Amino acid sequence: MKKIEAIIKPFKLDDAKEALGAVGVQGMTVSEVKGFGRQKGHSELYRGAEYVVDFLPKVKIEVVVSDPMVEKVTNALVEACHTGRIGDGKIFVFPVEEVVRIRTGERGEPAISTT
Amino acid sequence: MLAASAATAVIWLTIVPHSAHLRLLGPSRAESQAWHDSCSSAHQNHSKTGDRSGDAAPSTLSIPSPERNGIMTRKLAVLLGAALMVPSLAFAEDGVSAGQFTANNVWMMMAAALVFIMHLGFATLESGMTRAKNTVNILFKNVFIICIGILTYYICGFNLMYPGEFNGFIGFAGFGLSPGADGMTPGYADGGYTYWTDFLFQAMFAATAATIVSGAVAERIKLPSFMVFSTIFVGLVYTIAGSWKWGGGFLDGLGFYDFAGSTLVHSVGGWGALVGAMILGPRLGKYAKDGRMTPIPGSNMPAATIGVMLLWLGWFGFNGGSVLSADPELTSLTLVTTCLAAAAGGLGAMLAYAFVSSKPDLSMALNGILAGLVGITAGADVMTPMSAIVIGAVAGGVVVYSVLFFDKIKIDDPVGAISVHLVCGIWGTLAVGIFSTNPEHSFMTQLIGVACYGVFTVTCAAALFFGIKATMGLRVSEEEELEGLDYGEHGMHAYDVVPGGGGMPHPSAASPAAGASFAQTAALASE
Numbered sequence: 001m002k003k004i005e006a007i008i009k010p011f012k013l014d015d016a017k018e019a020l021g022a023v024g025v026q027g028m029t030v031s032e033v034k035g036f037g038r039q040k041g042h043s044e045l046y047r048g049a050e051y052v053v054d055f056l057p058k059v060k061i062e063v064v065v066s067d068p069m070v071e072k073v074t075n076a077l078v079e080a081c082h083t084g085r086i087g088d089g090k091i092f093v094f095p096v097e098e099v100v101r102i103r104t105g106e107r108g109e110p111a112i113s114t115t
Numbered sequence: 116m117l118a119a120s121a122a123t124a125v126i127w128l129t130i131v132p133h134s135a136h137l138r139l140l141g142p143s144r145a146e147s148q149a150w151h152d153s154c155s156s157a158h159q160n161h162s163k164t165g166d167r168s169g170d171a172a173p174s175t176l177s178i179p180s181p182e183r184n185g186i187m188t189r190k191l192a193v194l195l196g197a198a199l200m201v202p203s204l205a206f207a208e209d210g211v212s213a214g215q216f217t218a219n220n221v222w223m224m225m226a227a228a229l230v231f232i233m234h235l236g237f238a239t240l241e242s243g244m245t246r247a248k249n250t251v252n253i254l255f256k257n258v259f260i261i262c263i264g265i266l267t268y269y270i271c272g273f274n275l276m277y278p279g280e281f282n283g284f285i286g287f288a289g290f291g292l293s294p295g296a297d298g299m300t301p302g303y304a305d306g307g308y309t310y311w312t313d314f315l316f317q318a319m320f321a322a323t324a325a326t327i328v329s330g331a332v333a334e335r336i337k338l339p340s341f342m343v344f345s346t347i348f349v350g351l352v353y354t355i356a357g358s359w360k361w362g363g364g365f366l367d368g369l370g371f372y373d374f375a376g377s378t379l380v381h382s383v384g385g386w387g388a389l390v391g392a393m394i395l396g397p398r399l400g401k402y403a404k405d406g407r408m409t410p411i412p413g414s415n416m417p418a419a420t421i422g423v424m425l426l427w428l429g430w431f432g433f434n435g436g437s438v439l440s441a442d443p444e445l446t447s448l449t450l451v452t453t454c455l456a457a458a459a460g461g462l463g464a465m466l467a468y469a470f471v472s473s474k475p476d477l478s479m480a481l482n483g484i485l486a487g488l489v490g491i492t493a494g495a496d497v498m499t500p501m502s503a504i505v506i507g508a509v510a511g512g513v514v515v516y517s518v519l520f521f522d523k524i525k526i527d528d529p530v531g532a533i534s535v536h537l538v539c540g541i542w543g544t545l546a547v548g549i550f551s552t553n554p555e556h557s558f559m560t561q562l563i564g565v566a567c568y569g570v571f572t573v574t575c576a577a578a579l580f581f582g583i584k585a586t587m588g589l590r591v592s593e594e595e596e597l598e599g600l601d602y603g604e605h606g607m608h609a610y611d612v613v614p615g616g617g618g619m620p621h622p623s624a625a626s627p628a629a630g631a632s633f634a635q636t637a638a639l640a641s642e
Contacts, residue, residue, distance in 0.1 A: 046410035047478055047531075048471050048519045 001096040001112060002070050004077070006061045007035060008089040012081040013059050019080035020063065023072045027112075029062040039086040058089065064096055064112050211306025219440040223308040223316055226436020230319035233429030234261045237326045240422025241333060242609075244413035244478065244530040248599025249334045250609035256329045256338070260345055264322025267350035272321055273314050275354035276362050283365035285355055307440035316436055320380055321357075323433075325349040327384025330530035332391040334411075335398050335596050338604045340583045344391075352575045353383055356568055371564035372556050374449075375437035377493030377543035378568050385537025386572035388528070394580045395589060397527030399596055408522055411529070416477055423481040427457055430488050434495040449495045453488065456495075456507030460487020463511025471515070479515055482531045486514035489536055490543035493561075494551050502550040509546075510539040541565050 008016060013030065020028060034055035041054035065073055074091055082088055101111040211219075238257035242250050271290055278286030297303050298310030308316070325345040332341065357379050359366040373379050402408055413419055434453045438445045464483020468476055487507030491498065498506065517534035528534065544565050548558030583589055590596075595603030602608065 045472050045474055045476065046412045047476060047522070048468075048515075049408045049410040049522065051410050 001064055001066055001099055001109065003062060003064045003094040003096050004070065004073055005092040005094070006077050006081070006089065007033065007058050007091075008061065008077075008081040009083065009087060010057055010059045012083075013061070015080040016061055016077055019076040020061075020073065023076045024069070025063050025065060025073060027063070031060045031062075033058050033060045037087065037090070056087065064099055066109055066112060211301040213301075215441075216301045216306045219306060219442075220308045220312055222441035222446070223312045223436055223439070226432035227312065227316040227319050229429050229432025230316070230323065230436065231261075231429075233319075233323055233426050233433065234326060236422045236425030236427075236429055237323075237330070238422070239418045239425060240481070241330045241530055243415040243417070243419030243422060244330070245333050246411065246599070247414040247610055248601055248608075250414070250601060251605045251607055252338065252600035253329065253333050254609070255605065256333075256341055256345075257326055259342055260326045260329060260349070261322045263342070263346050264325055264349045265318045267346060268314070268318040268321045268354075270350070272350055272354045273317060275351070276317065276321075276357040278358060278362060281358070281362070281364070283363075283368065284359070286358060286362070286364075304439065320376060320433075321349050321353055323376075324353045324380045324384040324387075327381065327532050327536045328387040328391055330532040331388035331528045332395055333529045334600065335590055336391070336395055337588060337591050338600075340587050340589050343583055343587065344579050347579055348387055348576070352387075352572060352579075353380075356383055356571055359567065360564070366564050366567060369563065370555060370557065370560045372497070372547050372551070372553070372561070373493050373544060373564070374496050374547075375434045375492045377489060377540045378564060380540075381489045381492065381536040382540035382544065382565070382568055383572050385533055385535075385540050386569060387576045388532045389526070389537055390573055390576040391580055392526050392528055392533065394577070394584065397525060398529070399593060401527050402525045413478065413529075419478060419481055423484055426485060427454075427488060430457070430492075434492060438496060445496050451500055452491055452495045452498045452503035455500055455503040456487040456491030456510070457484050458487070459504040459507030460484050460490065460511035460514075463487070463508035464515050465511075467512040467515040471519070478531070479518070482514050482518065482535055483511035485535045486510035486539040489539040490546065492540075493543040494547035494556075497547065497551040497553045497556065499550075499552060502546075506543065506546045506550065510542055513542060514539055 006016065010032075017028070035058050036054050036056055041052055041056055043050055044053050045051075061077075063073065070093060074093070077091055098107065099109075099111040100107050234257060238254055241253050241257065245253055269292060271287070273292065274288035274290070275286075278288045280286075292310075292314055294310040295303075300309075303310055304313060325348055328345065328348065329341065358364045360371055360373055360379060361367070398411060400409055401411060430453055431450055434449050435446050438449055440446075461480050461484040464486065465475055465480050467483075468479045487510050490506045490510030491503050494506075495503070514531070514534045517538045518528070518531050521528055521533055526533070545558060545561050547556050548561035580589060591600060591603055
């Protein structure tokens with residue numbers, strides 16, 4: 001099992017959700033985060049004073065899937081969230097040790113099965 | 116006096132039975148002008164014990180002129196003449212009818228309610244222009260001010276500001292309120308309002324002066340210190356200073372003119388704000404040693420906008436009620452000049468800021484509207500519409516550069532209170548000496564008034580702030596300022612910080628039985 005973390009532009013969230021659903025992922029966790037990559041932030045102005053805003057709003061999607069699904073899911077995310085401009089984001093893949101479904105107590109693969 | 120008005124009425128009715136037309140309310144233009152002149156002098160001599168009868172125009176109740184025969188007219192005239200002979204509250208010495216008295220008083224009570232709305236506006240504006248971690252604190256200060264303002268005005272403020280006959284500098288008509296024999300009659304204030312209305316309307320003004328300070332000292336002043344300062348400021352400083360003009364004091368005698376409080380309310384509050392901001396020092400992180408400034412943006416622009424619009428709405432009463440009656444010409448003119456100045460102020464600020472940046476700043480436009488309103492407040496009833504626009508536009512431009520200026524000299528003003536209320540309050544006061552339609556107003560007299568209020572208010576505010584600093588301390592600790600005053604001063608947050616509320620009772624506060632079950636649940640969860 002693998003955990004896939006995708007940091008994407010906020011307005012791409014709906015597209016990402018649709019794409020994940022299309023490849024069979026039914027659950028996900030989404031959080032609002034801030035961050036920057038190589039492009040840094042931009043300048044803003046408030047009452048005549050300029051200041052640099054480094055941290056830009058982003059959205060983080062976290063899904064846990066079985067190993068065979070990883071390739072499909074990452075490709076789907078890349079296609080859905082790509083704009084070609086800087087700040088599109090990144091995807092990270094982590095190994096997962098254990099998964100538990102709280103309602104039923106199932107552990108392991110059955111806990112993330114989509115059937 | 117009663118016989119004179121009765122005789123006048125009878126003569127009027129018999130000499131012009133056919134040309135008279137029905138007019139129950141509203142004087143003629145000439146009477147209006149006479150009223151205006153008497154109002155101006157009456158306002159200047161606003162004194163509960165002073166006698167102001169004989170100045171106002173007589174009432175103009177006339178009978179309609181149908182094509183009736185002369186007999187009916189004469190009979191009616193005799194009856195009316197007889198009725199007028201009967202002493203009654205309906206026709207007082209000033210000749211104000213019961214209907215006019217009621218109309219005037221209703222408008223004044225409405226105006227009091229509108230000025231009250233300004234406190235809602237200030238609270239909303241200030242919370243929008245400051246950070247979310249200090250929201251509870253700034254709202255609490257505003258809520259405190261309206262409460263303490265009205266109460267201190269009841270206890271001593273009203274009678275300090277309007278002491279009746281006094282030496283012109285300081286007087287006191289006693290603790291509490293005392294309506295007097297004529298307090299509920301048209302004889303009290305030229306038929307403009309009752310004693311109670313007078314008190315309430317003025318009480319709302321008093322609290323406004325203190326709330327101006329709260330914006331400038333926001334996000335770093337200790338709450339108890341601010342409460343002590345504002346209580347004394349609104350209870351003693353504002354009131355004693357106010358008596359010099361509205362209470363009939365020495366400045367009133369000099370011919371100084373402040374229609375609704377550009378100086379008495381706004382610049383007094385502004386001086387307090389300036390002194391407070393200087394003695395407190397800027398917020399942490401605002402100014403770097405190398406001269407750079409890191410702006411601290413407000414947390415809620417919708418709130419700031421709603422606040423300013425509420426203030427504009429409140430100004431309908433602030434200026435409209437300062438006519439001190441429902442006089443149709445004066446009130447309607449005042450509302451027009453007020454709104455024109457506000458609009459011009461907003462545009463003036465937008466235009467001025469366009470020279471600073473190509474991206475329009477909402478908070479500057481909002482400050483511009485307020486600047487225009489403050490600017491017209493000294494003379495809203497003695498300005499032509501064109502003058503009002505000029506005054507507002509200049510105020511709007513000035514406020515932008517004033518905000519930049521104070522930041523340049525490192526006086527931190529989170530909401531722009533000093534620029535809006537002090538700088539534009541002074542401008543509005545001086546503008547009366549330049550633009551007023553009343554030739555008796557002079558620039559020099561206005562300047563003298565500005566200087567007197569400046570010296571007095573700065574001295575008192577400095578004494579208060581330094582005194583509080585030496586005894587109670589003025590500023591919160593660095594740690595608390597960084598964490599946020601909501602947590603430090605109030606132990607609570609304005610917004611839902613813990614998702615889901617986090618509403619579990621503190622274990623130590625729970626009863627033994629509840630504590631046992633809590634422990635059981637915790638044990639189960641960890642299995």
